[in-house]
Amino acid sequence: MNTDQERVDLQEIxxxxxxxxxxxxxxxxxxxxxxxxxxxxxxxxxLNEKDWEAMFASRAQGFNPSNTLxxxxxxxxxxxxxxxxxxxxxxxxxxxxAMENWRGNHMDKNEKQP
Numbered sequence: 276m277n278t279d280q281e282r283v284d285l286q287e288i289x290x291x292x293x294x295x296x297x298x299x300x301x302x303x304x305x306x307x308x309x310x311x312x313x314x315x316x317x318x319x320x321x322l323n324e325k326d327w328e329a330m331f332a333s334r335a336q337g338f339n340p341s342n343t344l345x346x347x348x349x350x351x352x353x354x355x356x357x358x359x360x361x362x363x364x365x366x367x368x369x370x371x372x373a374m375e376n377w378r379g380n381h382m383d384k385n386e387k388q389p
Contacts (some may be wrong), residue, residue, distance in 0.1 A: 316327050358365070
């Protein structure tokens with residue numbers, strides 16, 4: 276880094292870094308996907324270009340938007356493939372059971388359940 280301003284900019288970028296866990300239900304444009312993959316490949320890692328290509332190729336082969344599992348995205352597809360259960364049906368079942376057992380108190384992981 277040549278200047279103090281460049282150091283400040285880098286520190287600002289690192290401080291504002293975020294990790295998203297909520298995704299839109301729409302496909303990523305191919306050009307955006309290529310930019311994201313290219314940026315990921317520039318990060319220091321033990322993987323080489325061939326490893327990256329193999330990783331994304333197997334993922335692309337596995338998920339087909341017209342799949343018979345009825346998944347809307349890769350996460351739902353993986354869940355259905357692993358469990359054989361519809362994600363929304365399982366989520367509804369889990370919430371129903373949680374609500375049946377909820378007594379209005381905050382849940383404590385150390386609390387003994389009846």
